[in-house]
Amino acid sequence: MPDTKPSSSSFHPTLAVTNIKNHVTVVLGMDNDQYPLWIALFTNYAKSNRVLHHIIKPKSGGPKTPTTDEAKEMWEVLDATVLQWIYATVNNDLLETIVEEDSTAMACWNRIRDIFLDNKHSRAVTLEQEFSHTAMSDFPNVSAYCQRLKSLADQLKNVGSPVIDTRLVLQLVSGLTEAYHGVGTLIRQATPLPPFYRARSMLTLEEASFAKSVATSGSSSALYAKSASDGASPSILGRPPSQPQGKNNKGNGNKKKVKNGKGHTNGSRSPNSNANGSGESSNTSVPAAPWT
Structure with a gap:
C-alpha cells in the first residue's frame, strides 16, 4: 500500500x-x-x-x-x-x-x-454478428485470423457478453478454409475440446507445414531449371537422359564421310541425288548454270 x-x-x-x-x-x-x-x-x-x-x-x-x-x-x-x-x-x-x-x-x-x-447492448449485437461471421478466408494467415477472433471475444467481454473458451474454439474451427479442414476435424473431435491457445498452435503448425512443402517444391523446380540451363544430364533429377546425337540412330545417315573427286561427300545426299544414294540425277533434273 x-x-x-x-x-x-x-x-x-x-x-x-x-x-x-x-x-x-x-x-x-x-x-x-x-x-x-x-x-x-x-x-x-x-x-x-x-x-x-x-x-x-x-x-x-x-x-x-x-x-x-x-x-x-x-x-x-x-x-x-x-x-x-x-x-x-x-x-x-x-x-x-x-x-x-x-x-x-x-x-x-x-x-x-x-x-x-457506452451503449453496451448495441455494441454487443454488432460484435456478436461480426464474431459469428468471421472466416479465415478474409485474413492473410492463421495468426491474423485467430487474433481477430480473440479481439472480438475480448470486446464482447467488455460490453457484458463474455465468450466462453469452448465457443471461441468452435467458431475458430467453423471459419477455417478447405485446406485446414483436416486439422479442424481433429480439433472438433477431441475430447475434451482443446483450449483456444492450443487450437491456435495446431493451426499455426499446419500453416508452417504447408509453407515448407511449397518451399521444397519450389526448390526442386529451381534446381531442375538450373541444371537444364547448365547442360547437366536430366538423369540427375530422376528423368531418363535423351538419346545422344550421332549414335547410329535410324535414318541419321551416320556414314564415313570421304570426299570424291567431284567434291561430293560419300554418305550424304546432294540436292540432285536420288533415293538410292547413287548420285545419279533423278527424273526431275536441274539445268546446269550457264557459267559452268
Whole structure:
C-alpha cells in the first residue's frame, strides 16, 4: 500500500519512467478495437508502479487522502504523471476528445471508458454478428485470423457478453478454409475440446507445414531449371537422359564421310541425288548454270 506521507527525500518509481510507450506499446484510437489490450497493459503497469489508485478507485483498503502539504504535492505530481501517460498512449483524434483543463487521471480514464463502453447492448449485437461471421478466408494467415477472433471475444467481454473458451474454439474451427479442414476435424473431435491457445498452435503448425512443402517444391523446380540451363544430364533429377546425337540412330545417315573427286561427300545426299544414294540425277533434273 503506497505511503501517503513521503518525506522530501523519498523517491517514487513513477517519476523514473522516461517513456511510457516502451511499456504500453498500444496506441489507442477511436477507430480501432484495441481498448481491451490497452486497458490490460496500462493497468498492469500502473499497478507495478503503485499508482493504480489514480485511475481506478479501490473497493476497500485504498490509500488515505493526503493531509499534509507535502503529501498533497506528491499526490498531484503522481496524478499529473499518470495523466500524461494516458495522453501519450492515445492518438490525436482521441486526445482531442478526452483532454480537459485541470482534469485528474481518474476523470480522464473514466471518459475513455465511457467512449468505448457506452451503449453496451448495441455494441454487443454488432460484435456478436461480426464474431459469428468471421472466416479465415478474409485474413492473410492463421495468426491474423485467430487474433481477430480473440479481439472480438475480448470486446464482447467488455460490453457484458463474455465468450466462453469452448465457443471461441468452435467458431475458430467453423471459419477455417478447405485446406485446414483436416486439422479442424481433429480439433472438433477431441475430447475434451482443446483450449483456444492450443487450437491456435495446431493451426499455426499446419500453416508452417504447408509453407515448407511449397518451399521444397519450389526448390526442386529451381534446381531442375538450373541444371537444364547448365547442360547437366536430366538423369540427375530422376528423368531418363535423351538419346545422344550421332549414335547410329535410324535414318541419321551416320556414314564415313570421304570426299570424291567431284567434291561430293560419300554418305550424304546432294540436292540432285536420288533415293538410292547413287548420285545419279533423278527424273526431275536441274539445268546446269550457264557459267559452268
